[in-house]
Amino acid sequence: MSLTHTAIPVSPRISHFSYAIRNIAVEAERVEAAGRRVRYLNVGNPPAFGFQPPAHMIEAVERAMRNGENGYGPSPGIAAAREAIAAEYTGRGWPVSANRVLVTAGTSEAIDLALTALVDEHGEVLVPMPTYPLYTAVIAKLGARAVYYRTDPSRAWLPDFDHLARVVTPAARALVVIDPNNPTGATYPTEVRRQLLDFASTHGLVVLADEVYGDISYQGPLPPIGSLDADAPVISFSSLSKGYVAPGWRTGWLAIGRSPRMEDLVVALKKLADGRLCSTVPMQHAIQSALTGDRSHQAAFRSALQERADVTTRALQAMPGMSCIAPTAAFYALPKLALPPGKTDHDYVLALLRATGILCVHGSGFGTSPADGFFRIVFLASPADLRDIYTQMGAFTAEYISR
Numbered sequence: 001m002s003l004t005h006t007a008i009p010v011s012p013r014i015s016h017f018s019y020a021i022r023n024i025a026v027e028a029e030r031v032e033a034a035g036r037r038v039r040y041l042n043v044g045n046p047p048a049f050g051f052q053p054p055a056h057m058i059e060a061v062e063r064a065m066r067n068g069e070n071g072y073g074p075s076p077g078i079a080a081a082r083e084a085i086a087a088e089y090t091g092r093g094w095p096v097s098a099n100r101v102l103v104t105a106g107t108s109e110a111i112d113l114a115l116t117a118l119v120d121e122h123g124e125v126l127v128p129m130p131t132y133p134l135y136t137a138v139i140a141k142l143g144a145r146a147v148y149y150r151t152d153p154s155r156a157w158l159p160d161f162d163h164l165a166r167v168v169t170p171a172a173r174a175l176v177v178i179d180p181n182n183p184t185g186a187t188y189p190t191e192v193r194r195q196l197l198d199f200a201s202t203h204g205l206v207v208l209a210d211e212v213y214g215d216i217s218y219q220g221p222l223p224p225i226g227s228l229d230a231d232a233p234v235i236s237f238s239s240l241s242k243g244y245v246a247p248g249w250r251t252g253w254l255a256i257g258r259s260p261r262m263e264d265l266v267v268a269l270k271k272l273a274d275g276r277l278c279s280t281v282p283m284q285h286a287i288q289s290a291l292t293g294d295r296s297h298q299a300a301f302r303s304a305l306q307e308r309a310d311v312t313t314r315a316l317q318a319m320p321g322m323s324c325i326a327p328t329a330a331f332y333a334l335p336k337l338a339l340p341p342g343k344t345d346h347d348y349v350l351a352l353l354r355a356t357g358i359l360c361v362h363g364s365g366f367g368t369s370p371a372d373g374f375f376r377i378v379f380l381a382s383p384a385d386l387r388d389i390y391t392q393m394g395a396f397t398a399e400y401i402s403r
């Protein structure tokens with residue numbers, strides 16, 4: 001029998017790799033093809049809404065290209081970038097040395113590298129619920145297990161330490177902390193951050209600190225969690241994507257704290273980094289320019305975001321059946337709709353898309369229960385556009401819950 005017509009099999013591991021933020025866009029493309037305008041509120045992509053990186057970063061990349069910096073670079077990153085990143089953390093109270101910094105293809109690659117170096121098959125990683133879904137996707141790809149710990153909407157989405165204590169087991173290797181948080185827009189007070197470090201220390205966990213939104217908390221830049229205890233085993237992830245408005249450059253980093261317990265991990269991460277050669281070299285030249293240059297764009301970005309957060313929270317809280325906790329950072333809100341019986345968050349998001357062209361992401365794509373009715377909105381559009389979007393969403397939702 002000829003096998004030429006049978007489908008090429010894919011690995012079963014793909015069935016567990018899920019990234020709802022982009023997966024849902026497939027349905028949006030169908031809606032668009034049918035002639036309806038789609039308002040994409042699914043991806044946190046500031047340049048798509050007119051926010052752009054400062055000119056000195058663009059000039060640094062252009063200069064690097066013109067100066068012939070178009071070859072491979074060192075696997076861990078160019079020295080100027082690693083030194084600028086180390087100086088940035090150190091200046092914010094967390095001493096980091098340049099030889100414990102790796103420049104990566106965004107925070108995303110940093111997450112993948114760190115989890116790959118840390119977690120065995122069947123090992124466990126504590127992940128906040130709701131979470132940024134790349135964590136659970138990569139953990140699934142590695143054959144490891146994501147163990148959710150609740151963050152509590154009735155307490156401004158802060159971690160539920162009682163739940164955390166109930167779910168941790170001796171197989172846990174790492175505690176993921178996303179602060180400021182996507183998808184909730186929460187920021188954690190110092191006491192909560194301290195409690196997270198204490199919890200990790202009690203259970204022998206590495207803290208994987210996703211600090212990609214650290215510069216766009218509306219109150220101003222936040223110190224890295226490592227600044228609370230320089231000796232704690234912390235790995236911080238960040239990038240040029242959010243605070244420096246250049247997500248398409250795919251340029252980020254990870255920084256490993258000074259704890260001697262992480263020496264082997266540093267070696268392992270460098271070994272993994274060798275395998276992918278290097279991250280984009282011309283863009284790495286923007287890192288020093290970003291971290292040492294003028295950052296006034298960040299103050300403007302923060303106040304634009306605060307205004308949009310206010311418009312969003314007010315509009316959602318006024319909708320029937322809807323509740324929304326005010327975000328304190330970034331450009332996400334995670335409202336909750338009291339769903340009609342038998343409906344899921346995914347049903348609502350699809351119905352909203354088909355009826356209005358407004359594309360949000362269902363909360364279950366971030367780990368919440370489908371019946372809970374959470375969904376995520378990216379509020380980067382202009383306040384006028386957002387008002388228009390929320391008027392349509394409010395009218396649709398009133399009709400949807402009365403069906």
Ligand SMILES: Cc1ncc(COP(=O)(O)O)c(C=O)c1O
Binds near residue numbers: 044107251
């Ligand atoms: C919490 C969080 N971590 C990581 C990322 C990935 O960012 P990057 O563009 O730096 O890979 C995102 C992107 O939205 C995010 O929200």
